[in-house]
Amino acid sequence: MKIDPFRLERWLLEKAEIDLGGGGVAKLQLKDVVPQIPPDTAMRYGRTNGSDALRGLVADWYKVDSDNVLITSGTSEANLLVNLTLIESGVEYFTEVPQYEQTTAFARMLGAKVKPFHLIEAKGWTPDLKELKEKINRRTRIIFLDNPNNPTGAVMTQEEMQALCELAEDVGAYVHCDNALRGSEADGKPAATPEFYERGIITGSISKLGATSPRIGWIVAEKEIIERCWVMKDYTTLSHCGIGEKIAERLLANRARYVKRNMAIRQANVDTWNAWCKENPDLVTCTDPQGGFTVFPRYKNRLGSSKFSERLLKEEGVMVSPGDQFGVERHLRINIGTKGETLGKGLERMGRFMKRVVK
């Protein structure tokens, strides 16, 4: 089996003086969540589907039963397990574009025919359900989307999610919603997820709450799907990180506090971003992100987005992520979850660069 390198994740490893390339929020410190891990904590596997306590906390967030939850090593493993469980060679797999490309690369590797449906930029990156309806058929196994969307920050409404699930039901397809950005919605309400649809599958994690290193995520789905993914997990990682599980339990039990902290960072940066856009109307066009920790402006320049990002890094020391790594050219993903000072400095330098190279 062959898989293409994950260009975005390799790009993010480049060294940068000012890093605006990522998609998350400034990270919490261990002491913010677990002031002290007792030194006699045994370093053992826990239950391979997750502790009762953690599954209960996730179930509570989604208003489902614990039986509908499987704990995984991040959203990354959750997405892998869903694909390993549901994809066989030759099935069709529809993905929204733009999106974070991890899941689609796996689908392609497993032999699925990966096809796009688009988010319409002129309509605030809303999904083109007409396009989806025209393209899907009985061979369609999965319809995949991120909600909130990475990179645009668009949030699909409940009505759109309902309509999308009805289309999926007509052809017997699963709807897989990557919900890694839950808790980052500007209006404070969880973005729509397909838990009401019997073939709806949700994946997520604590990473975008500010804790990437514990590597704790989940799948929320019908019990039968959870059981099948759990069978698969016995062969992938067997167990997620046991110490990470303890951290995740504390974090989710006090979720409101961390969401409040993250949203304060986000809001201050949205204000900085909007002010910069106002001062530089000739450089970018953009929409207001309703969720997530990134903005995704279209820039006015003839450089392709990878070339643009490489030159910006080399000439100004600022890292942003190129739009072509999300399937859309002439856009940049800029992190608004970082420290305010970093964003301010980065935008100043980006503005200087753009004025120099805009032709």
Ligand SMILES: Cc1ncc(COP(=O)(O)O)c(C=O)c1O
């Ligand atoms: C939409 C989305 N899904 C999944 C992931 C992977 O996250 P993790 O495995 O840390 O939960 C990311 C990370 O940036 C993401 O943005």
